[in-house]
Amino acid sequence: MPQLFGFDKVEIRGPKPLPIIGTMLSLYKLLDDPVQVMTELRPHGEVVALIDQSPAMVFVFGAERNREILSQPALFKHDEDLIKAPPGSAMDTMRRYGMVNINGDLHKRERRLMQPAFQKSALDGYATDIIATTRTMLEGWKLGEVSMVDDLCREVTLAMAMKCFYGLDIGEEAHSLGHLAAEWGKTLVAPTTILLPLNIPGLGYWKSLKFGEEVVAYLRSIIQKKRHLEADQRDVMWMIMNARDDQGELFTEDELIVQAAALFFAGHETTAITLAWTLMLLERHPAxxxxxxxEIETALGDREPKPDDVMQMDLLDRVIKESMRILPAVPFLFMRVCAEDTSVGGYAMPKNSNIMISPLAAHHDATRYPEPKRFLPDRWLNTTPSPYEYMPFGVGSRACIGMLFAERALRLMLPMILQRFRFSMPAGTRIDRLTRGNILHPRHGLPMRLDPASSPAQPPAPIIGDIQELLEY
Ligand code: HEM
Structure with a gap:
């Protein structure tokens, strides 16, 4: 069998890295701009090593390799040591119970307990809150000014998340919890935190431990308050607080807190950024x-959407699908780790090798999606990719548990925004990409001018920046 170590067949691009420092540099490059690393490695085959020393770091490409990894979650596990945390800290609790850090029976139990809150039958309950929070937040968007549209989308989804996930109205408490959790998320995934997990005051790792304690204290108090509420609530937390596993057991308090935090991390930024990228893509494509x-005018006129309306708006569906293909909010899945010595695509893969899978690479595969860099919603009229070729929400037993929720929220929020505003990017705007954690952001934000929806269309002004490596228009 060809060996990964020694590069019998697997090639690493560029000069062979220097021992130790070369590995650190490769890791830093990966944390800093994984899209660039992926783009450089892609031409070298389906199984390509970025780091060849144990533990190796390998990218796999193509539907067959994606299937090989994602259909065997017991062999290619989530990394249980992804988070480095002092025992007893909030981060340690995340590490022990966070859905993305666990495997096997514990993961199955957590998913089973969470599932009822994300079933189709639960979604209608959230729709009213999604619409109401979006309406309120859009009232604050200012016409005639250039605003950072990604920040505006973040604020709307923050209000939506606080209400739908925790039952909190957006007020001071929800605002500070949201911002604290967002800061925690940012420090947690900063390259310096990951490369230098040192608990020294001022360093990123120290800050993320501190934010973690504060967020957990907040969430603990919310859960305690909710326990004293008499009437049935319809938020996600309420549902998972009352869910029972096969043995009739409830989530423990620590598990509940971790799920509460995970909901925020996984559901807020991803939804906001998808919304923001979609607004940018529509601005770039006036037709x-x-x-x-x-379509919005015919289906809704001036009224607000209802869940039944948006499920029948076919172009809306294709626009969102195509936006998530071309600029997926999650361009890389969580790293998978080989549980034992095995092989991938015929290459020996030692135990503990780390494997990267990229929805972005899959979505830009020209054999499946001709002209992959072009935003062509109508390609979905005759494209039916396999789940390993289109995976904005992942695949299989580790796929996004909030997928139906997110799909519903996006299809309600986008028409509400477009009914009120038209967007235009100032000439010369720089849009660069930034991947932090596994989320694709605009590095310097998405500045756009907001005008009334009824204002005349203008041709899009030229912009600059490396986002154009992923887009063509
Ligand atoms: C547009 C919005 C969203 C996108 C693009 C997205 C994307 C993803 C992806 C790609 C994964 C799989 C990661 C992997 O296999 O490594 C995932 C997992 C997950 N997502 Fe989402 N997500 C979104 C919204 C949400 C929402 C709204 C929630 C909850 C309210 C949520 C909760 C989760 C959780 C808990 C997992 C971990 C599942 C597991 O490991 O079993 N996501 N998401």
């Missing part, structure tokens, strides 16, 4: 924007 506005 598609006009066609979508016609």
């Amino acid at each position: 598609i924007h006009t066609a979508l506005m016609d």
Whole structure:
């Protein structure tokens, strides 16, 4: 069998890295700009090593390799040591119970307990809150000004998340919890925190431990308050607080807190960024924007959408699908780790090798998606990719548990925004990408001018920046 170590067949791009320092540099490059690393490695085959020393770091590409890894979750596990945490700390609790850090029976139990809150039958209960929070937040968006549209989308989804996930109205408490959790998320995934997990005051790792304690204290108090509420609530936390596993057991308090934090990390930023990228893509493509506005006008006129309406708006569906193909909020899945010596695509893969899978690479595969860099919603009229070729929400037993929720929220929020505003990017705007954690952001934000939806369409002004390596128009 060809060996990964020694590069019998697997090639690493560029000069062979220097021992130790080369590995650190490769890791730093990966943390700093994984899209660049992926783009450089892709031409070298389906199984390509970025780091060849144990533990190896390998990218796999193509539907067959994606299937090989993602259909065997017991062999290619989530990394249980992803988070380094002092025992007893909030981060340690995350490490022990966080859904993305666990495997096997514990993962199955947590998923089973969470599932009822994300079933189709639960979704209608959230729709009213999604619509109401979006309406309230959009009232604060300012016409005639250039605003960072990614920040605006973040604020809307924050209000939506606080209400739908925890039952909190957006007020001071929800605002500070949201911002604290967002800061925790940011420090947690900063390259310096990951490369230097040192508990020294001022360093990123120290800050993320501190934010973690504060968020956990907040969530603990919310859960305690909710326990004293008499009436049935319809938020996600309420449902998972009352869910029972096969043995009739409830989540423990620590498990509940971790799920509460995970909901925020996994559900807030991903939804906000998908919304923001979609608004940018529509601004870049006025003809598609006009066609979508016609569909919204025909289906809704001036009224707000209802869940039944949006499920029948076919162009809306194709626009969101295509946006998540071309700029997926999650361009890389969580790293998988080989549980034992094994092989991938015929290459020996030693135990503990780390494997990267990229929805972005899958979505830009020209054999499946001709002209992959072009935003062509109508390609979905005759494209039916396999789950390993289109995976904005992942695949299989580790796929996104909030997928139906997110799909519903996006399809309600986007028409509500477009009914009120038209967006335009100032000429010369720089849009660079930034992948932090596994989320694809605009590095310097998405500045756009907001005008009334009824204002005339303008041709999009030229912009600059490396996002254009992923887009063509
Ligand atoms: C547009 C929005 C969203 C996108 C693009 C997205 C994407 C993803 C992806 C790609 C994964 C799989 C990661 C992997 O296999 O490594 C995932 C997992 C997950 N997502 Fe989402 N997500 C979104 C919204 C949400 C929402 C709204 C929630 C909850 C309210 C949520 C909760 C989760 C959880 C808990 C997991 C871990 C599942 C597990 O490991 O079993 N996500 N998401």
